[in-house]
Amino acid sequence: MDPVTVGKPATIYDVARAAGVSHQTVSRYLRGYDGIRPQTRGRVEVAIKSLGYRPNLAARLLRSRTSTRIGALAHEMSEMGPARVVQGAYQAARRAGYVLDVVMLDGYDDKSISDAIDLLTEQQVAGIFATAQTDRVKAVLEQHPRNIPIFIDSRMLTTVDGRPSPNNEFAGRVAAEALLALGHRTMATVTGPMEWHVSRDRLDGFADALAIHGLTPAAVLEGDWSPRSGYEAGMLLPIDTGITGVFAANDHMALGVIRALGERGIRVPHDMSVVGVDDIPEAAFLTPSLSTVRLDFEAEGHYAMNCLIAEIEGRSTPVEDPPHPFLVERDSTRSR
Amino acid sequence: MDPVTVGKPATIYDVARAAGVSHQTVSRYLRGYDGIRPQTRGRVEVAIKSLGYRPNLAARLLRSRTSTRIGALAHEMSEMGPARVVQGAYQAARRAGYVLDVVMLDGYDDKSISDAIDLLTEQQVAGIFATAQTDRVKAVLEQHPRNIPIFIDSRMLTTVDGRPSPNNEFAGRVAAEALLALGHRTMATVTGPMEWHVSRDRLDGFADALAIHGLTPAAVLEGDWSPRSGYEAGMLLPIDTGITGVFAANDHMALGVIRALGERGIRVPHDMSVVGVDDIPEAAFLTPSLSTVRLDFEAEGHYAMNCLIAEIEGRSTPVEDPPHPFLVERDSTRSR
DNA sequence: CGAGCGGATGTTATCGACAACATCCGCGTC
DNA sequence: GACGCGGATGTTGTCGATAACATCCGCTCG
Numbered sequence: 001m002d003p004v005t006v007g008k009p010a011t012i013y014d015v016a017r018a019a020g021v022s023h024q025t026v027s028r029y030l031r032g033y034d035g036i037r038p039q040t041r042g043r044v045e046v047a048i049k050s051l052g053y054r055p056n057l058a059a060r061l062l063r064s065r066t067s068t069r070i071g072a073l074a075h076e077m078s079e080m081g082p083a084r085v086v087q088g089a090y091q092a093a094r095r096a097g098y099v100l101d102v103v104m105l106d107g108y109d110d111k112s113i114s115d116a117i118d119l120l121t122e123q124q125v126a127g128i129f130a131t132a133q134t135d136r137v138k139a140v141l142e143q144h145p146r147n148i149p150i151f152i153d154s155r156m157l158t159t160v161d162g163r164p165s166p167n168n169e170f171a172g173r174v175a176a177e178a179l180l181a182l183g184h185r186t187m188a189t190v191t192g193p194m195e196w197h198v199s200r201d202r203l204d205g206f207a208d209a210l211a212i213h214g215l216t217p218a219a220v221l222e223g224d225w226s227p228r229s230g231y232e233a234g235m236l237l238p239i240d241t242g243i244t245g246v247f248a249a250n251d252h253m254a255l256g257v258i259r260a261l262g263e264r265g266i267r268v269p270h271d272m273s274v275v276g277v278d279d280i281p282e283a284a285f286l287t288p289s290l291s292t293v294r295l296d297f298e299a300e301g302h303y304a305m306n307c308l309i310a311e312i313e314g315r316s317t318p319v320e321d322p323p324h325p326f327l328v329e330r331d332s333t334r335s336r
Numbered sequence: 337m338d339p340v341t342v343g344k345p346a347t348i349y350d351v352a353r354a355a356g357v358s359h360q361t362v363s364r365y366l367r368g369y370d371g372i373r374p375q376t377r378g379r380v381e382v383a384i385k386s387l388g389y390r391p392n393l394a395a396r397l398l399r400s401r402t403s404t405r406i407g408a409l410a411h412e413m414s415e416m417g418p419a420r421v422v423q424g425a426y427q428a429a430r431r432a433g434y435v436l437d438v439v440m441l442d443g444y445d446d447k448s449i450s451d452a453i454d455l456l457t458e459q460q461v462a463g464i465f466a467t468a469q470t471d472r473v474k475a476v477l478e479q480h481p482r483n484i485p486i487f488i489d490s491r492m493l494t495t496v497d498g499r500p501s502p503n504n505e506f507a508g509r510v511a512a513e514a515l516l517a518l519g520h521r522t523m524a525t526v527t528g529p530m531e532w533h534v535s536r537d538r539l540d541g542f543a544d545a546l547a548i549h550g551l552t553p554a555a556v557l558e559g560d561w562s563p564r565s566g567y568e569a570g571m572l573l574p575i576d577t578g579i580t581g582v583f584a585a586n587d588h589m590a591l592g593v594i595r596a597l598g599e600r601g602i603r604v605p606h607d608m609s610v611v612g613v614d615d616i617p618e619a620a621f622l623t624p625s626l627s628t629v630r631l632d633f634e635a636e637g638h639y640a641m642n643c644l645i646a647e648i649e650g651r652s653t654p655v656e657d658p659p660h661p662f663l664v665e666r667d668s669t670r671s672r
Numbered sequence: 673c674g675a676g677c678g679g680a681t682g683t684t685a686t687c688g689a690c691a692a693c694a695t696c697c698g699c700g701t702c
Numbered sequence: 703g704a705c706g707c708g709g710a711t712g713t714t715g716t717c718g719a720t721a722a723c724a725t726c727c728g729c730t731c732g
Contacts, residue, residue, distance in 0.1 A: 022682045054458050058397040059718035063687050083414040102438045104426055122390050227618040259621040282563040285595040358712045395688035399717050
């Protein structure tokens with residue numbers, strides 16, 4: 001590596017002087033303009049490298065108003081699903097030359113959401129990627145004066161024809177089909193908060209798959225994704241209705257359900273099958289190990305981010321769908 | 337809320353015109369200069385509000401070179417500990433008027449780390465906050481030409497006298513004392529990767545507490561934080577040495593250990609006590625529920641970020657220490 | 673052989689803020 | 703009443719890039 005002067009960072013003018021060209025030629029080179037003679041181009045390249053030149057993004061942004069930052073609106077970064085989605089989105093952003101500004105919502109109130117958007121706008125992000133997929137967030141985003149693309153709820157906020165990624169619904173379906181295939185006929189579900197789109201999608205998929213067989217969920221209990229809420233749901237589960245299978249909308253709640261059932265003397269999987277969603281790293285190491293539907297969260301993040309970037313850059317969306325979720329069968333389910 | 341024109345955002349010139357003053361007066365107002373007559377100040381305030389003016393941070397940064405962004409260097413955002421630390425750091429940053437740019441490391445190689453730092457430098461962050469506390473990261477950060485403050489490994493990279501937050505060592509100590517108090521005398525530990533400082537700190541605390549009683553760990557197995565590595569360690573645990581207690585450096589590994597022991601016919605807590613660290617949300621709902629040492633990760637994040645910000649702003653560090661970790665006793669430990 | 677053309681490059685203006693210097697004005701002083 | 707002083711405000715320059723417009727030059731073509 002060349003010795004880099006630690007003093008003031010070099011500017012395009014320094015580069016231009018070193019290369020014996022005008023600063024504009026350097027600017028053109030930087031922006032990938034191809035009408036530059038190979039010889040000139042070479043001199044610029046050498047100068048850039050030897051000076052350790054790095055463009056000043058503030059200056060670029062000020063003049064051109066093209067930002068290379070994308071805002072991510074999140075809560076619950078300590079939940080595995082959202083964290084992985086952000087991670088996937090982050091990678092896709094990086095690959096496309098963007099940086100992610102993560103903004104975490106403190107609360108669920110409108111003001112906190114609105115403040116977050118204001119903050120991102122002030123930071124001049126090129127687009128917003130919302131993992132916080134609640135009705136609230138969506139409503140606030142929709143009514144907020146927006147001059148930048150926003151991705152939320154599996155699709156662009158502006159787009160009409162954008163295919164939503166149907167994988168959450170699909171996950172519910174997979175869980176239902178798994179239980180049905182094992183011979184279960186009376187099933188309950190513990191959902192996430194109903195104001196989350198994911199929750200509704202997973203529930204819908206589950207219910208739809210049952211409906212095909214002329215069945216409906218025997219009980220629908222609403223949780224909040226936490227193990228505790230799963231535990232509470234497990235305690236309330238009306239077992240006298242002959243329920244033999246439970247679909248929990250994430251693994252944490254599934255685990256709480258299993259715990260509660262245990263305390264009630266109901267053995268899993270002997271008396272009751274339980275299926276979760278997420279395939280958290282510990283799922284295989286619980287007792288009983290947890291059958292679960294695995295979603296490729298990072299791929300979902302890639303997908304979302306690629307849609308957003310396509311919109312930002314004004315391209316059409318040649319974005320590849322994320323793969324379908326599938327069942328990982330372990331010990332918490334068994335045939336009946 | 338006032339009607340905000342969605343056209344071009346207002347500049348200080350627009351505000352100046354609306355207020356009938358010069359743009360410089362507006363600039364002075366924005367920077368909190370107090371030699372402005374109340375009457376003039378009032379007019380500026382009204383103009384700002386009615387135009388919905390927001391300062392252009394790019395222009396400000398270009399001219400003044402004062403950035404309001406802080407880079408966070410992370411991996412493993414899907415692990416609870418690091419995620420919470422970042423969350424805490426994020427909140428502290430927000431309160432001080434900074435935004436967090438999260439950069440996740442793809443791998444553990446030097447190039448990936450170095451690239452990340454370059455990226456952050458290019459983004460002109462005011463400081464770097466590294467959650468990725470491995471020797472590698474530290475080494476690369478240290479040798480990197482740095483003109484901005486960096487926080488890593490519980491202290492400022494530059495500072496000599498900065499008190500490190502000793503809470504990880506303390507956590508190991510708490511676990512050891514808990515097991516000792518229950519009458520255990522022969523104990524093993526499953527550590528995190530030894531190139532993580534946290535891992536070494538937790539191990540040191542554990543070993544030191546034993547040493548006070550003239551004891552040493554009967555076995556030290558290195559894991560990688562994952563449940564699987566805990567499981568593997570549990571399978572390798574030399575039980576014929578009379579071990580009755582295991583300290584796992586996080587809950588995920590603890591859970592893997594318990595699973596492995598179960599498969600080997602060793603009951604927890606009847607035959608073996610197991611203590612983890614983190615108090616993950618599901619700890620209370622496992623079977624057996626997990627005794628664990630709880631650290632206040634968000635407070636650690638606050639602490640770290642406040643140190644960093646103090647350094648950035650050239651203030652001395654009046655930063656409050658994060659609270660000590662403490663034992664949460666559940667079913668995976670029992671007296672002997 | 674000069675006009676015209678178009679590709680390569682140079683010159684000047686501009687983005688929106690902060691910084692440095694200039695000016696204005698009221699008031700006390702001699 | 704001219705002078706000076708200092709607080710309040712205005713004017714001009716600057717940060718480092720891009721954008722718009724200008725120029726230069728070699729080549730083709732009528």
